[in-house]
Amino acid sequence: MKRNSRLSLALHTLGHMAAEPKLWRTSAEIAEHAGTNPVVVRRVLGRLRQAGLLISEKGHAGGWKLALSPNKITLADVYVALDERLTASDDIIDAPSCSIEHALHRQISAVMEDVERSLIERLSATTIADVHDMRH
Amino acid sequence: MKRNSRLSLALHTLGHMAAEPKLWRTSAEIAEHAGTNPVVVRRVLGRLRQAGLLISEKGHAGGWKLALSPNKITLADVYVALDERLTASDDIIDAPSCSIEHALHRQISAVMEDVERSLIERLSATTIADVHDMRH
DNA sequence: GACTAATGCAATACCAATTGTTACATGACT
DNA sequence: AGTCATGTAACAATTGGTATTGCATTAGTC
Numbered sequence: 001m002k003r004n005s006r007l008s009l010a011l012h013t014l015g016h017m018a019a020e021p022k023l024w025r026t027s028a029e030i031a032e033h034a035g036t037n038p039v040v041v042r043r044v045l046g047r048l049r050q051a052g053l054l055i056s057e058k059g060h061a062g063g064w065k066l067a068l069s070p071n072k073i074t075l076a077d078v079y080v081a082l083d084e085r086l087t088a089s090d091d092i093i094d095a096p097s098c099s100i101e102h103a104l105h106r107q108i109s110a111v112m113e114d115v116e117r118s119l120i121e122r123l124s125a126t127t128i129a130d131v132h133d134m135r136h
Numbered sequence: 137m138k139r140n141s142r143l144s145l146a147l148h149t150l151g152h153m154a155a156e157p158k159l160w161r162t163s164a165e166i167a168e169h170a171g172t173n174p175v176v177v178r179r180v181l182g183r184l185r186q187a188g189l190l191i192s193e194k195g196h197a198g199g200w201k202l203a204l205s206p207n208k209i210t211l212a213d214v215y216v217a218l219d220e221r222l223t224a225s226d227d228i229i230d231a232p233s234c235s236i237e238h239a240l241h242r243q244i245s246a247v248m249e250d251v252e253r254s255l256i257e258r259l260s261a262t263t264i265a266d267v268h269d270m271r272h
Numbered sequence: 273g274a275c276t277a278a279t280g281c282a283a284t285a286c287c288a289a290t291t292g293t294t295a296c297a298t299g300a301c302t
Numbered sequence: 303a304g305t306c307a308t309g310t311a312a313c314a315a316t317t318g319g320t321a322t323t324g325c326a327t328t329a330g331t332c
Binding site (some may be wrong): 060 | 276277278279280281
C-alpha cells in the first residue's frame, strides 16, 4: 500500500458496504480485496467503530458491518473519524521565540484552519451511498 | 527540526530578509537562528533561488539576499517554489481496478484540487513584507 | 465441553521520506 | 596564496506509516 492509505482503505471499504449494508465482512476478506493485511484493516476500521460508523462482532459468524444507513455516513464523517489533518498538529506545540516566526505561524494557521474547514464542508456533501451511485 | 519544516524555514528566513533586504546573510547565520544545519538551509534556499525569489553569491562576501522587493513575494510564491502539496501526488499514478475505488478517487481528487487552489489563493494575499508588519 | 473462526491488541520488523552531517569541489574577495 | 562562502554528493539518523507475528478473548458449531 501507499502512504496515507488509511482514508483510502476506509472509504473504499465503506463504499462496498454501502452496496450491501446487511452483509457481514471479515477483516481477511476486506484485506484481500484491498491488497493489505487483516490487522491493518482492523486497526483502521476500529477507529470507525469508535466513531460509531461501524459495528464489529467477534466469534465464528463475526465481522464488520455499517452501524448506520449508507446515506447517513458522509466522507467527512470518515475523515474526522480517522483524525486526518491537512497540517501537522504539532505545529501548535512549539513556542515561537522569534516574533517573525510567531506572526508567520499565526497567519499560516489561520489560513490552514479555514481551508480545513472548507474541505470538511465539501466532504460532508457526499455520502458513501452517493459514491456507490457515482461509479457507473 | 520537525516534519515538513522546509516551508517554515523558508518563510521564517524570508520574513527576516524583508526587514533588511540589502543585507547579505550566510547559510551559517541563518541555520543558527533557525536551529538547523547550514547545508539544510542551502538546500531549501536553493529552491527559492531556482524560483527567482533569492540571489546567492559565493566567496568571501557571499551569502543570500532577496531577488525581489519584499512586497513582490507572496507566501504562495514560496509554497509553490518548494513544490508543497496538500495531497500525495502519487495518488494519480495508481490504476484503480475497482469501480468504487475509481469513483472515490475521482471525487476526492476533485475536492482536493479545489481546496489546494483556494489555499494558494489565500496565501497569495500576503507578502513577506506584510508578515514583517504583522508581528507587532 | 472441546473446536473453530473471528476480533482486539501489543510488540516488532520493515520501508520510505525527511532531516542532519561530513566531505570536498568551486568561486570570489583580500 | 589564503580565506570564506556556496554547491553538491554521499551517507547516517530519525521519523511516520505499514506489514507481520503472536496471543488473548469471544462467539458460534459440533
